[in-house]
Amino acid sequence: MPLVSIRDVRKSFGALEVLKGVSLEVEKGDVVAIIGRSGSGKSTLLRCINGLEAYQSGAILADGIEVGGLHANLRELRRHVGMVFQQFNLFPHLTVAGNVMLAQTVVNKTPKKEAREIAAEVLAKVGLSEKMDAWPSQLSGGQQQRVAIARSLAMRPKVLLCDEITSALDPELVNEVLRVVEQLAKEGMTLILVTHEMRFARDVGTKLVFMHHGRVHEQGAPKEVFAAPKTPELQQFVGSVA
Amino acid sequence: MLKFSFWDILSNLLIATEWTIILSLIAFFCGGIVGLILLFMRTSGVKPLEWFTKSYIEFFQGTPLLMQLFLFFFGIALFGVEVSPWMAATLALTLWTSAFLTEIWRGCVESIPKGQWEASATLALTYIEQMRYVILPQAARIAIAPTVGFSVQVVKGTALASIIGFVELTKAGTMLNNATFRPFLVYSLVAAIYFCLCFPLSWFAKKLEGRLNAAR
Amino acid sequence: MLYKLEFGDLLPYWDVLLQGLVFTIVLTVVSTVAGIAVGTAGASARTFGPAWLGRVVVVYVELIRNTPFIVQLFFIFFGLPAAGVTLSETTAAFIAMVINLGAYSTEIIRAGIQAIPKGHIEAGVSLAMSKWEVLRHIVLNQAFRKIYPALSSQIIIVMLGSSVVSQISAQDLTYAANFVASRNFRNFEVYLLAALAYLLLAMLTRSLLRGLGRIIFKAE
Numbered sequence: 001m002p003l004v005s006i007r008d009v010r011k012s013f014g015a016l017e018v019l020k021g022v023s024l025e026v027e028k029g030d031v032v033a034i035i036g037r038s039g040s041g042k043s044t045l046l047r048c049i050n051g052l053e054a055y056q057s058g059a060i061l062a063d064g065i066e067v068g069g070l071h072a073n074l075r076e077l078r079r080h081v082g083m084v085f086q087q088f089n090l091f092p093h094l095t096v097a098g099n100v101m102l103a104q105t106v107v108n109k110t111p112k113k114e115a116r117e118i119a120a121e122v123l124a125k126v127g128l129s130e131k132m133d134a135w136p137s138q139l140s141g142g143q144q145q146r147v148a149i150a151r152s153l154a155m156r157p158k159v160l161l162c163d164e165i166t167s168a169l170d171p172e173l174v175n176e177v178l179r180v181v182e183q184l185a186k187e188g189m190t191l192i193l194v195t196h197e198m199r200f201a202r203d204v205g206t207k208l209v210f211m212h213h214g215r216v217h218e219q220g221a222p223k224e225v226f227a228a229p230k231t232p233e234l235q236q237f238v239g240s241v242a
Numbered sequence: 243m244l245k246f247s248f249w250d251i252l253s254n255l256l257i258a259t260e261w262t263i264i265l266s267l268i269a270f271f272c273g274g275i276v277g278l279i280l281l282f283m284r285t286s287g288v289k290p291l292e293w294f295t296k297s298y299i300e301f302f303q304g305t306p307l308l309m310q311l312f313l314f315f316f317g318i319a320l321f322g323v324e325v326s327p328w329m330a331a332t333l334a335l336t337l338w339t340s341a342f343l344t345e346i347w348r349g350c351v352e353s354i355p356k357g358q359w360e361a362s363a364t365l366a367l368t369y370i371e372q373m374r375y376v377i378l379p380q381a382a383r384i385a386i387a388p389t390v391g392f393s394v395q396v397v398k399g400t401a402l403a404s405i406i407g408f409v410e411l412t413k414a415g416t417m418l419n420n421a422t423f424r425p426f427l428v429y430s431l432v433a434a435i436y437f438c439l440c441f442p443l444s445w446f447a448k449k450l451e452g453r454l455n456a457a458r
Numbered sequence: 459m460l461y462k463l464e465f466g467d468l469l470p471y472w473d474v475l476l477q478g479l480v481f482t483i484v485l486t487v488v489s490t491v492a493g494i495a496v497g498t499a500g501a502s503a504r505t506f507g508p509a510w511l512g513r514v515v516v517v518y519v520e521l522i523r524n525t526p527f528i529v530q531l532f533f534i535f536f537g538l539p540a541a542g543v544t545l546s547e548t549t550a551a552f553i554a555m556v557i558n559l560g561a562y563s564t565e566i567i568r569a570g571i572q573a574i575p576k577g578h579i580e581a582g583v584s585l586a587m588s589k590w591e592v593l594r595h596i597v598l599n600q601a602f603r604k605i606y607p608a609l610s611s612q613i614i615i616v617m618l619g620s621s622v623v624s625q626i627s628a629q630d631l632t633y634a635a636n637f638v639a640s641r642n643f644r645n646f647e648v649y650l651l652a653a654l655a656y657l658l659l660a661m662l663t664r665s666l667l668r669g670l671g672r673i674i675f676k677a678e
Contacts (some may be wrong), residue, residue, distance in 0.1 A: 092380065398526040433521075
């Protein structure tokens with residue numbers, strides 16, 4: 001059974017239909033890179049997967065849980081589906097460790113001491129062991145984003161959603177974040193990324209999805225799709241970003 | 243007729259001031275607790291709860307406090323319960339305070355960026371947990387100055403309890419005026435005492451606001 | 459025991475209540491206009507006037523903002539005659555209202571003036587405008603646009619606060635309600651009706667001011 005399966009999902013904001021029947025399967029260990037122009041519906045699709053946006057028809061199953069289902073299920077779902085945002089969204093009133101420990105202690109009821117050990121472990125993974133007791137405002141954008149990744153990892157998610165996580169960063173800070181994500185991919189983490197980093201999508205991704213006007217326009221193995229895009233829209237898109 | 247010296251008047255007023263302070267404290271703290279409950283309801287996203295809180299706030303902000311005092315004073319009596327001015331005043335002032343505090347705090351909650359809600363939702367926190375651990379700690383920082391500022395309105399609001407017969411500073415002033423026929427002196431002193439209660443609060447609120455703006 | 463509400467007993471007094479309502483409306487309108495005039499003068503004096511005048515304005519604003527309206531009212535109506543100034547209850551009510559709103563609007567307008575970038579004033583001066591022209595066309599114009607919502611809320615607060623003038627027997631809506639209650643003993647009914655009338659008045663005032671604001675500040 002696929003880890004995430006999306007079947008014919010439709011979503012409108014008022015009169016504007018942003019998802020016009022999207023279907024997608026994500027297997028365990030997949031690294032899915034979703035690309036496309038702004039307004040193509042790629043971020044909305046990602047936000048539907050963990051219930052941040054409601055969809056009107058179709059079905060999304062993540063880790064066996066129907067996302068559009070009952071409210072009680074959403075909490076269970078979100079324990080297993082992590083998300084990292086473009087704007088980091090660290091909690092400014094908590095330290096780095098506090099950010100990473102919050103959901104563990106509140107949601108999973110992990111004891112403080114153990115939660116701190118897990119925090120140390122995931123922060124080491126993103127290379128920020130020495131920043132445990134720093135405040136978010138003292139960190140660079142790249143460091144903040146790596147803390148946000150660690151915050152999600154601490155929940156031991158089965159899949160991690162990344163919504164343009166390098167778009168708000170200064171160019172010189174992009175790589176430190178991408179390296180962390182690449183490492184996660186190597187360790188077998190299932191990832192769904194909305195991204196503008198074409199080279200990253202090609203080199204790290206196991207599956208490429210090109211969205212256009214609210215539909216999956218073309219998909220396949222990244223290297224093949226990039227080497228020989230079938231549709232004129234993707235050809236044009238690849239041409240414009242290369 | 244009894245002869246009242248300046249010091250007699252002042253000491254009588256100061257004794258009554260105690261009740262102004264007690265009434266203010268009760269209204270402010272009980273109003274704060276009710277206000278917090280209403281705040282959760284108001285921002286819950288549950289339509290009937292939101293609708294209820296909205297009407298509640300509309301009523302208490304849209305009618306004179308004096309009318310509210312009258313309604314509680316005469317309304318509770320309709321149920322056959324003996325109502326003291328004290329009871330009507332604490333109840334009316336508490337609910338009146340809660341409506342204003344809810345509205346002030348709602349503004350603070352809404353000024354917290356949407357990303358904070360989304361990030362905490364993504365971490366599987368429930369609405370109550372989001373408020374408790376993520377939103378309120380941040381909103382509280384912004385809320386302190388206007389909340390202290392509103393406490394001035396509460397102190398001044400207690401003066402209306404005099405109209406339904408509760409003896410606090412203003413009522414004591416009226417009684418002393420009737421006994422001494424020195425209205426200029428009596429009401430000057432009453433005003434001066436209120437000023438001494440309220441001005442430090444106003445000043446402190448302004449100080450807090452300035453500090454917050456500087457920190458931004 | 460269940461009490462049965464009898465609103466029918468209020469009917470014979472509809473004209474008394476209506477007169478009270480009209481008084482409250484007139485009181486609000488007049489004190490709004492005069493109060494904002496006082497506030498504009500106060501804020502201008504505080505920001506651009508000589509230092510001594512600014513200090514006088516500060517004392518006025520703080521005295522009013524930190525004492526209850528009812529005490530201000532009693533001081534004017536009961537206290538001032540002792541100092542040789544005797545006022546009718548209606549005059550005292552109007553004066554107290556203007557003084558009260560004047561202080562609050564001084565503070566609100568001042569905040570609006572302070573929010574205007576210094577460069578705008580300098581630009582005006584460099585266009586050969588006089589001090590008064592700069593004040594009227596550049597400073598106050600922009601300030602009012604900014605503080606209009608805050609001023610609107612304050613007008614409603616003052617309107618609701620005006621119910622206190624009944625305590626010196628100025629014949630407003632609350633006075634009328636008291637009068638009716640003393641005649642037919644339907645206290646709860648009459649105060650409920652009056653409260654709803656105030657509520658309606660507050661909502662009406664709010665949308666009226668919003669509409670007015672749209673007309674006045676439409677050039678944007």
